[in-house]
Amino acid sequence: MKHLKIFTILLLLFSIYPASESHAISKKIPVKYVSVVDGDTVRVKQGNKVITLRMLLIDTPESKDPKKPVQPYAVEAGKYLDSYLRNAKLTMQYDNNQKKDRYGRHLVYLYANNRLVNDEMVRSGYARVGYIYSQKYYLNALKKTQSIAKTKKLRIWSIPGYVNTRGEGFIYNPKKPVVKQAPKPVAKKAVAKKPTAKKPVTKAGYPTSKYRKGAPKTFKNCSAMKKYYPYGVTIHHISYAKKHDRDKDKLACEATKISYQTWMKNN
Structure with a gap:
C-alpha cells in the first residue's frame, strides 16, 4: 500500500511538470537564410531545398494579405526580422506535434546564433503571442516576454486597442486609422525680446x-x-x-x- 502511494505521487509529479526538451521538441536543424515573407514567416534553405517557415506561438501585423490593408508595424516587423537573420547562423526546431500548417509551411522555433527568434520578435514589440495550436512548448516563456513588452508599450502595444485581447490578430480599420503615440514636444523657453526704441x-x-x-x-x-x-x-x-x-x-x-x-x- 505504501509503495502504491509513492508511485501515485510520482505519477502526479510527472503529469504536472512539462516534458524535457528532448521529448517535447526535435533536435536543432541547420538552415540558411533566404528571405523574409513578413514578421513571422521566413524562407530558408534546408540542404538544397527552399522551404517556408512559420514561427510558432507568435503573430505579427498583416502586410501580405490581398484582402486586408497593410497594418501598422507590419512593414517594420519584416525589416527588423530581415536585419536580425541576415548575417546570423540559423537553426530550426520542430515541436513534436504538428509539423506543417494547411499552407505547407513548416511550424518551427527559429534560432539565430542560438537565440530564439520567436521570443525576440515578441520582446521587441513587433509580435504578439498567438497562432496557438497544439505546439505550446515555449508558450509560458513567450507570455512572460509579452508582458514586459506590453508594460513598456513597445511598438504594437503603443497603440491603444490595436492588439486584439479577446482573440487572435489585430484590430485595424483604415477608415478610422489608429494614431501612433508620439512623444510630447518639449516646450521651448520664451526668449524675451529686447525693447526697441520708438521713434517719435x-x-x-x-x-x-x-x-x-x-x-x-x-x-x-x-x-x-x-x-x-x-x-x-x-x-x-x-x-x-x-x-x-x-x-x-x-x-x-x-x-x-x-x-x-x-x-x-x-x-
Whole structure:
C-alpha cells in the first residue's frame, strides 16, 4: 500500500511538470537564410531545398494579405526580422506535434546564433503571442516576454486597442486609422525680446517739439539742425535756441509760411 502511494505521487509529479526538451521538441536543424515573407514567416534553405517557415506561438501585423490593408508595424516587423537573420547562423526546431500548417509551411522555433527568434520578435514589440495550436512548448516563456513588452508599450502595444485581447490578430480599420503615440514636444523657453526704441510720432512737414534719440542737443546753425529736424523745432524742443529763431515766432529753422500753433507743443 505504501509503495502504491509513492508511485501515485510520482505519477502526479510527472503529469504536472512539462516534458524535457528532448521529448517535447526535435533536435536543432541547420538552415540558411533566404528571405523574409513578413514578421513571422521566413524562407530558408534546408540542404538544397527552399522551404517556408512559420514561427510558432507568435503573430505579427498583416502586410501580405490581398484582402486586408497593410497594418501598422507590419512593414517594420519584416525589416527588423530581415536585419536580425541576415548575417546570423540559423537553426530550426520542430515541436513534436504538428509539423506543417494547411499552407505547407513548416511550424518551427527559429534560432539565430542560438537565440530564439520567436521570443525576440515578441520582446521587441513587433509580435504578439498567438497562432496557438497544439505546439505550446515555449508558450509560458513567450507570455512572460509579452508582458514586459506590453508594460513598456513597445511598438504594437503603443497603440491603444490595436492588439486584439479577446482573440487572435489585430484590430485595424483604415477608415478610422489608429494614431501612433508620439512623444510630447518639449516646450521651448520664451526668449524675451529686447525693447526697441520708438521713434517719435510727429506731423510731417511741421516743426517738432520731440527730441530724436541720438541727435545732438545743440546745433551750430540751421543747416546742422535740419539734418535731424528737416522742418525745424518749436520753442518747446530741447534744441531750440534764440539764435535760430530770428523772427521770434517760437519756431527755429522752420520752413517759410509756417506759424506757431498750440498743437505743435505735442508734435
